[in-house]
Amino acid sequence: MIRYIFTRIGYMIITLFIIILLSFLLMKALPGSPFNDERLPETQKELLYKKYGLDKPVPIQFGIYLTNLVQGDLGISFVLDNRPVTKIIQERIGASAILGFQAVTVGTLIGLLLGIVAALRHNTVIDYGATVLAVLGISIPSFVFAGFLQYWVGVKLGWLPIAFWNGFEYSILPTIALAVGVVATIARFTRIEMLEVLNQEYILTARSKGLSNSVIITKHGIRNALIPIITIIGPLTVNTITGSLVIEKIFSIPGLGEQFVNSIITNDYQLIMGTTIFYAVLFVSVILVIDILYGFIDPRIRVIGGE
């Protein structure tokens, strides 16, 4: 297990290094420099280049960037008044974290419920209904859903605020828009897992022991069906963060996603890079943690991994 964790962390570091290298080379590949002002005298330009280390060869610049990165310094945003990228990310991450957390929790709970009920009422109207909902939830793009949610619930009915971030009621619509995909994915997966578990022989054994139906379902059924679901929580979280880019833009939420989209529009390359690296670290760590967690929770994997 420990060896497995170390190998995984090793791969994670290589992956992150490639992402950082790639985004760094992107910066270099783009034409122009931050000091492209024609009124700037040549000598002053040279001084500025020296100050920011831009006169050194590219590999050394990359080395400097890496050293700064490890110390948590992602450079400064030239568009947003030379403010440090790290600081911008810190300010913006709060709203995104709340939104993401709400969407994943609410989505997972509803999805589980829907999936379990569909499996228990297999081949009934409830099952078909849940399946149709799941297909729709997976298929309809989140921004389409968000747009119409905003239009009908927000504008036409006027029940909830449609933009900005001033308290809980502002987070309801974006959370729903973001949670739909989570609900659909979890419900689909839970239903299949649950059906599989209910066909196992130990369920039959439990039944023949005379256990009540509710004990069989909760103690033997749901518990075992839940284990594999952990594996999809990782990719799901990544998808939710990806989805939040657009959802935050649609609902004008001052989160990291909205900032990222804006930085793309304004060509704020330092900020794009910083945020990209931040997202990459986040994505890769989430997947890693979930995988390791899965190893601890599922004894079958623990045994195989230990050998």
Add this chain to the structure above:
Amino acid sequence: MTTEVTDNATVKKYPPDLFEPASQSEFVDNFTYRPEQSFWQDAWLGLRKNKAAIVGLCIIILVILLAIFGPFMNSHGYDEQNLARTNLPPKIPVLENISFLGLNGVDSRGVDQYEAKGISEDFWFGTDELGRDLWTRIWQGTRISLYIAFLAATIDLIIGVAYGAISAFYGGRTDNIMQRIIEVLVGIPGLIINILLILILKPGIISITIAMVIVGWISMARIVRAQILKLKTYEFVLASRTLGASNQRLIWKHLIPNTLGPIIVATTFTIPGAIFTEALLSFIGLGLQPPTASLGTIVNDSYKLLRIYPHGMIFSSIVISLIMISFNLLGDGLRDAFDPKIRK
């Protein structure tokens, strides 16, 4: 059975001249065969039972036909602007008489824009803020979105199958190195790399496709590798190898045909994924540049007008959602049809 055995035991000896050799044509075997089915017939039979998948397939065919012929069904070009007819609501002959459909050319304020602007022609999906005909534009956009999706899926397929097959077939050190590369690449978040690449390459059909392919082929390679690793241990492969089949022959005649099922299913799911990614990129400002339009850019443009002129967003959303739903339904159906465990 027992009586036959006793009969045999008491059989008399017959002289050989009573016997004559039986020709091959007289040989009737007692086995009952079901009619021979090719791989495709088999899959089709399985798929046909799944109504949802068939509905999906029909919608896909319809959408593809409309994407091909839709833009020619009226005289407007997809980039033809006319400021005299901006933001016209949809108006469709016959259907305009059913009031709740809202296809009678009356906008959200209750004004018949066609009368107000003195336009006699009907725009089936209405027009956008530059007076471009949305029917032509949406189908033109569908064409481009589908084109990007199919192109990305095909390239994914070629690279993924080749990589997965080589890695699994040769095994050993080759496999080891190829798998280490995959393990590093698979950790790279897809959207991040898409965004970075499009920033360098500038948005365009080819750059968006390349950006999606860069990480897209990996899952295909993994599926193919897993399947071939399993097939490699089967006896028919050993038999073929014993008969002197070359590696090329083994890969192309035995291993890949038996991997077709999972490959087709994965490709079916790649297409809605690509359409979604392309639309998402358009939404964050990295989509195709005007006047070229994809479904994503149309949804994005019409979203800005949603509150006043919802028709553009409604039609483009319906089309993109329909495509996504149908491909997902078809993918589910194909997965079941190719799964030998489910087949009856």
